[in-house]
Amino acid sequence: MAAAPVKRRSPLHHTSLFQLREPAFWLYAVTLALTGLYTIGEQSLYRRISPSGWVLSWVLLLAYALPVFLIIYFLDLYEREPMSLLIGALLWGAVAATTMSGFGNSGWGEVVARVGGPEFAAKWTAALTAPFVEETLKGLGVVIIYLIAREEIDDVMDGFVYGATVGLGFAVVEDVYYFIAVFGGSPADVIKGYFIRVIASGLYSHVLYTGLVGMGIGYAVTRRGGVSSRRRGLVLAGLVSLAVFGHLLWNSPLLDFFPEYPWTGSDWLVIPLATAVKGLPLLAFAGLAVKLARGRERRWLNTALMAEAGDEGISAGELAVLESPKARRAVRAEMKARAGRGAADLLERLHREQVNLAMIRSRVAASDDPALIEQRAYCKALRDALQAIPGVASAEAVPPA
Amino acid sequence: MLAVVAGGYLAAAALSTPAGPPLSVGGIATVQPLSGWRFVQRVEEAGVPGVVITRGVGSFELLAAPTDQSPAELARSYATEVLEAQASQLQVSDSLDAVTLDSGAAVRFYYIGVFDQSGVPLEGEVTVAVSSAGNGVIFDAWAPEGQLQYVLGDVETMVDAAEIS
Numbered sequence: 197m198a199a200a201p202v203k204r205r206s207p208l209h210h211t212s213l214f215q216l217r218e219p220a221f222w223l224y225a226v227t228l229a230l231t232g233l234y235t236i237g238e239q240s241l242y243r244r245i246s247p248s249g250w251v252l253s254w255v256l257l258l259a260y261a262l263p264v265f266l267i268i269y270f271l272d273l274y275e276r277e278p279m280s281l282l283i284g285a286l287l288w289g290a291v292a293a294t295t296m297s298g299f300g301n302s303g304w305g306e307v308v309a310r311v312g313g314p315e316f317a318a319k320w321t322a323a324l325t326a327p328f329v330e331e332t333l334k335g336l337g338v339v340i341i342y343l344i345a346r347e348e349i350d351d352v353m354d355g356f357v358y359g360a361t362v363g364l365g366f367a368v369v370e371d372v373y374y375f376i377a378v379f380g381g382s383p384a385d386v387i388k389g390y391f392i393r394v395i396a397s398g399l400y401s402h403v404l405y406t407g408l409v410g411m412g413i414g415y416a417v418t419r420r421g422g423v424s425s426r427r428r429g430l431v432l433a434g435l436v437s438l439a440v441f442g443h444l445l446w447n448s449p450l451l452d453f454f455p456e457y458p459w460t461g462s463d464w465l466v467i468p469l470a471t472a473v474k475g476l477p478l479l480a481f482a483g484l485a486v487k488l489a490r491g492r493e494r495r496w497l498n499t500a501l502m503a504e505a506g507d508e509g510i511s512a513g514e515l516a517v518l519e520s521p522k523a524r525r526a527v528r529a530e531m532k533a534r535a536g537r538g539a540a541d542l543l544e545r546l547h548r549e550q551v552n553l554a555m556i557r558s559r560v561a562a563s564d565d566p567a568l569i570e571q572r573a574y575c576k577a578l579r580d581a582l583q584a585i586p587g588v589a590s591a592e593a594v595p596p597a
Numbered sequence: 598m599l600a601v602v603a604g605g606y607l608a609a610a611a612l613s614t615p616a617g618p619p620l621s622v623g624g625i626a627t628v629q630p631l632s633g634w635r636f637v638q639r640v641e642e643a644g645v646p647g648v649v650i651t652r653g654v655g656s657f658e659l660l661a662a663p664t665d666q667s668p669a670e671l672a673r674s675y676a677t678e679v680l681e682a683q684a685s686q687l688q689v690s691d692s693l694d695a696v697t698l699d700s701g702a703a704v705r706f707y708y709i710g711v712f713d714q715s716g717v718p719l720e721g722e723v724t725v726a727v728s729s730a731g732n733g734v735i736f737d738a739w740a741p742e743g744q745l746q747y748v749l750g751d752v753e754t755m756v757d758a759a760e761i762s
Contacts, residue, residue: 227598296602303605309747310612313633313653314740317747325605332601 211345220343231295246381288337289365300329327443359410363402400475442478500554509572535587655748664733684710
């Protein structure tokens, strides 16, 4: 039986958050440290105001944030982002962006009040400050992650993943503030706030806005080769504007179908409808954009590996499986049932390395580039090891037609 | 990043320009209205002279007179003899915050109450200072509930810069 090749770090994606030689890392670290002290102070204050409400807030929000984080993580079909960078993005949103936005919103809010007067400011300050301040500061997090690990953002979808992760961190910490400082802080108030801000509105908030901003950044930084800088700038500006507009509409008194406070009886049913009026169109757009981005990832994979199919790195049948996440899950499940968990894990490694083969193929000029040759050989070695496991060779690693 | 975080404060400060002549009360205190604020009238509250200026729904009153009370005592007197006397409903903050003005130490409290038949709750911020010469000054800013925060930037700028003899 052939031994499985030793696990190795991918030649492509080994960039962690901790790039000590990158100035962007130090900007990130210093900003996070300074704003972190403030955030700890804020959370400590909320805990003193309402210990039970504060704990309940975090429990409920983690129950929301964890599945959302996993959905974002798994949206990226072929090349999952390094966890340290995702955690870094989450912390930027939760700590740096929220703290700086608090100051920024307050300062620009004074400008709105100065220019428009108190009646106008009471209606429009949230709409005219937060969308611009918060989307800028959250988007800056995606830019800093890109500057720390340039090679990790190599498609629009990556930008969405980092942007949505920054937005998720922001949303969680902002929600804690709302539950304690705006809704009242008692456990009953927290549950009321959770219904309004998470159950009725959670789909439309910062995850969505910053996901779109991240897509724009992803487009701008990854299409340098084939797309003019003017077009990249327009797409970036368009997506950022859309996120800002969606956020502005959300915060504005326009299309406000919220029932009058205090809410009773059927009001609680009207609230999700009221939030859907403002949020659903942007959610639909973002859903379409993500679908297109995933389709583009699929086409990219196919284009990159078509020339390789039949060579030692990947067979035509394996390519067909690799292109479909559903088919990949199916063959792994079948492999596990037929030849055990070890074989299924090895097959997963083969799939991952074949995606890396596609990435190398799309980055090198010659088909006999040493990196490409080495990766083909590595894939072949994995396949040989897999086929040497009893029970594997009896069937193709291809799903039934 | 700095422009987004700090730019608003700089822009707001640049927009907070003095406008119109300074308003003096009893030769004791002088306040310089900022742009957008206009003179309403001279008033007298519980025998103490004052002046009222306004910006939209926000109002700002300055009262000044000699006193032998401390800032904390004067603040409590104002809350009971003026605010409570005029309000049909009133809630006043439990404690007095210590603040430092350009002219010296002062105390501050907040209130919310209904003051007329419209039933609209007003929220307010009161700052009280007593000069070393024994002159007491009361700054009272109010607006409909939820809107005070949008005039406090101006109000606190005017209070900070007020001259008290």
